[in-house]
Amino acid sequence: MAWSVDEQLALTASEAVAAIRTGKLRATDYVATLLARAAALASLNALTVLNMEGALAAAQRIDALSPDEKARLPLAGLPIVVKDNINTAQLQTSGGTPALAGFTPKTNARSVQRLLDAGAVLLGKANMHELACGITSTNLAAHAGPVRNPYDPGLIPGGSSGGNAVAVAARIAPAGLGTDTNGSNRIPAALTGCVGFRPSVGNGGAERRYHDPDAVLPLSHTRDTVGPITRTVADAALLDAVITGDDALPAVTLAGLRIGLPAPLWDDLDPAVEAVARTAQRALEAAGVSFVEIGMPELMRLIEQTSPVTAHETLDDMRAWLVANDAPVQTLQELALSIASPDVRKVFAAILADPFAPLYQAALTTWRPRLQQLYASTFATDRVDALLFPTTCLAAAPLDEIRGSSMVSVNGTARDTMTAYLRNTEPAASAGLPGLSLPAGRTADGLPVGIELDGPVGSDRRLLAIGSACEQILGALAPPII
Template identity: 30%
Template structure:
């Protein structure tokens, strides 16, 4: 009898523990710190992952929900071309790895977006062209691989101006349609890295990758309230990236803060045996974020590039206010002016070099892809002009199509006297001019509004509030492109239409650390970045 009573009591105790277990688990779950990734920095997210406030799997789910809520519905920002269907699986593996081995780096388990001209295994590289929709690369782009090796997760590939050139339709492609500016849906997100910029601004990922030939990282960052870095030509690899013109092409990060952009640049930069331009890069790579100095402007001498003012009163006012703020912090501002040619480098340098280089370099890239897709520029043009594409909802931009035909015709100019003169004389002369200005005035950097006008009207919709008297609002960007020198854009303010405006810090080759510190000093003093109202925090 006693044995049965003992057994009954033991069973009762087991049932009581079992009954309490779900309550204890629920109670424990309720005590778990709630971490909201919205607008958080890399450091904040890395710390949350380290302290088990969130998992990488939960982080990926969070950004996928935001993409679902805002990218193709709601405001329909339309920044994403392809979502990585392996992102969650990768996140789970990285969570398990963190438990057994610890994090690989600060980026371990952190999602990022990639402009769709970077190769990512398992996802097509379309560069925005429907002609390349079935081109699946066999290996990752060098910079993508470096970030993956550091534990970062590609969550999606982003829309862009088709084959990295806008021709009046900024952020539009036959593959992805038009990307909108999350700050004002009547305005564009510039080009050609529009998708990456809009996605990071809208909190679809922690940071993004873009490419910059003539302003394609800086312009989009400028109009979406981000920090964008065009690194020194040769600091970051271009292998595994669809080329536009390798005399000017660079890869660079887009992020919501200078510190985040610096962290990403430190990881992605370096020597790549498949990109000769980077052969000495390893000598220059720094831990950029670690050395940021908020007091950098205190003793700085900055040149103010006066040639790039006068096209929009609001932009001028924000830029002048920014310079006045730098002066109040201790910086000395020195007005500087460029030669008549350097004021507008598209016609004498960027345009003709781009036309000469594109076909040869593009076809070399296509030749490295697995069989099945187009291998020549002519094939891409033929597909782009086919009735199927021409009559689709997103036909190729007619201006872009004409640009491809021009590149086809001018490919033979790669060995011309004009091309050689530009590469061997005009580009070095432009570099010398900038260095002479900096040396003569003892400058730490040259500053100017990144673009001389705010984000422009989307090509398919008029916005009468847009005012711009510029012949080319991107003219200031061409100086860094032609010289191969670095430029950092950082938010400086917002115009009445609600779109952000940035200011640029520009300097000699491999001066990234100094430029980032100056930008950081300005950023910390002004806190000018705002959050886009069209993609708010989810409830």
């Protein structure tokens, strides 16, 4: 059968793979359609590099395989975008900053390589907040540009994995691989109507789900992780399974699930966001979920005490990546000289001054374990399968190309943008938990709202299964009209 452009753009990752593996859709045709889509929507600045020749060549290799060979590839012909801070040997890994523009590492990150080995096609590198030091993706580097929300190009898409989320939401690609340090996958997913997954990190040892040593331009080895951004939970689970080698999701039914509602993460929300989230909660309750109100009064104090971890670790971790990958600049001082975005220059000035060094050990060895114990006791004592709350306190804010959208209004009060958007996503990251943001609906103004599910460390596949069951009730958002 001949597939129309609209039919191809509507395919989820799982549907696209099934169509290509069964011979109903040629990978070459599908990739060509998406490359044309990317070119037509270049004004969104979702990508820093479009892999036109390489993607078509990879798709041709997939089409040349026998049906049996395609059947053995879990991602046969699936076009993906990879965030521009994740190592790719084919394309640049610039971190969205001028000093690294055009720099190509020698090898792929392990997570990327596993996707490619499974048949995925690298469509391009996704734009991002410069050096991942922000959550708006308002990047002023000449080779990047500010990423624009496809639901309203005058709004931010969230970040720092904003390009991934925009590419997926705008139907430029069915799936992407981003990174999440404090919320960088989940925030843009929430603001663009996508699914964003942060896998378990735990204490960074055996509990770390994705292992990509020296293969991601880092902020914090304690918190950084790669993770999928997709349009459905099933697609996130598909990429997760390929990267980790896990089997099918466990069976989960909503009836009988106990899900906690942590009070600090439901407090002081924008009314439009709270209305959508409460409607989603009622729909899940009608489907059989039992909700449990949970106080966690000490949560935000513990988060504040653990915050020096990222700020201090960037200094050594980013320097180590530059050296290990033989980057064109070898020190943070050199890197900082060409930073294009004013908000990132300000962040880097603080990083280089390293004011949090005296607080780092206490944050890592005292406060972080207390935070992890709080979560462990909450899951055990309250007997909850997961925690649920709005991913962000507000929907997408106006894009300010001059100041990097440094202030936003929440309930009529001016707040620092980064602090406001990170409030609900930082806790899981600080504790090393898995977190999954999925669409809850849209505000009266048509802006996407996400809800997040957090689970115990190591519960990733069950958390994805819970998210998939919730998704069946909440449904998918209508695509943006572009």
